[in-house]
Amino acid sequence: MAADPRANHLADSLTINAELVTAILTRFIRTEIRRAGFQRAVLGLSGGIDSSVVAFLAAAALGPENVLAVTMPYKTSSEATRRDAQAVVDHLGVRTIEVPITGPIDAYFALFPQAARMRLANKCARERMTVLYDQSAAFDALVLGTSNKSELLLGYGTQFGDMASAINPIGDLYKTQLYPLAAHLGLPRDILMKTPTGDLWAGQTDEGELGFTYAEADRLMVLMVDRRWRRAELVQAGFAPEFVDRVATLIRRNHYKRRMPVIAKLSPRTMDRDFRYARDWGT
């Protein structure tokens, strides 16, 4: 029996050459920061794989003395978060500062004690964003993004919160692809092994909230998004139709998070429509 020609697509679509990716991303960080007139970077460090990978890349690209890792615990943040973040800081020798956000968050929600859990989670993400941007001014640095491609596609992030940054080195890597990269960079094993969580509330996990694993979603999305397989082809390859539809819907519904606000067009040249310049204009 002839081998199924789809097998190769299914098997190797998420493969990355971690050494090559590291070579590209360290140069990306260095180039984009320096061309904007900076030498330094700041990032929010949670001790999860995404922000830890970015910390490792930034330290390699800029030197650890030029990287500020900010931890921003809320009162419900777990001890594991703190411990893993500290392990990254110790390993790399980057600068670090802890800015607890419990004060401002609780002061705000004292006004809205009935607010739903999701409002708290989004407010925390946006509070952390304001801390990072303020620290970037204090440290004379740019903010590095830590959202991966899986989160960006699924919309599993807070607009203007954890999705906000000046430059994002890992935004074109699926969650699944971060593991070989993390292993190549030498991240502590504890971080590689832990279950993905936003630490939004006690026991919260990404995959519990999404209702599927990143491994499943990534295998689907790389074919659907990057290789442009049609729905029927995906179903034929063994993906459940409901799963295909659910992921496609999440990608579409959350597209607004990935775009600038929509501007009502009136003049001959409107931002991002017919006023088209690269962000690296003149650098």
Add this chain to the structure above:
Amino acid sequence: MTSTKTSSTFHRVALAQIAPALADRQRNVALHLEQIKAARAQDADLIVFPELSLTGYFVRDMVPDVAIAPDAPEIRELLDAAGPMAVVLGFVEESPQHRFYNTALYAEGGRVVHLHRKVYLPTYGLFDERRYFAAGERFLAFDTARFGRMGILICEDFWHLSAAAIMQAEEIDVLICPANSPGRGVDGPRIRTAETYEHLSKAYAQLMGAVVIVVNRVGFEDGLCFWGGSSVTGPDGRTIAQAPQLDESLTLAAFDAADLRRQRLITPLARDERLLLTIEELNRIKRNRYGC
């Protein structure tokens, strides 16, 4: 491959794998002058810069702001600095009709000998060139004083088999491809796009019995990674020189024009081409498809 000039058939080519500033002509002229000076110090006969070397790639709405004519003072300054060394460089050309072209020029002895306006302007995936540029209309080869007959294909032109076939029919000795190739595909030992360029270079070199010189830029623009990896491929399809991936470099390579004769004796593919048959067949397809 040798680093010393032992015969008049040896030519030293400098691959100027630079990271141009985006739409800052002044900085890019300075960058070109540095490279020209360094190449001359190493006794190069020819220096090749990447596509749009004077402007950077994602020029977009700045196209009219950075456009110049081929006789602009910036180009004059660079050709003067090059002295006896021949030069290939890229710029945004404004025609007298105010059309803007993605153009590469070849100059020798301080004189512009040939302009190639990019014909195939990609407008798919991450590309949007046709929006900003007018398309060139010709694939013309030209004679040079020292390197024989030469052709230039800019980046996407190089991916079109018909462009290569025309160059073969033009009986060129040297094919130059200035490129701004952004990397896509990081699953293999090298960036996937780099592998495609290598395949094309080797195939064209062998099929034409010509030397193929690709110069690709490095650096980033809005997250796009230009991967470099500039190369010189001999007429037997072997890589004569390969610049590093991702990093700026001025790579000197020597090729021996006598290899063209040797290779064409062994495998005279261009000699055996049936050009009239090809034209007849294309005419038949043309009649069928376009009714004329």
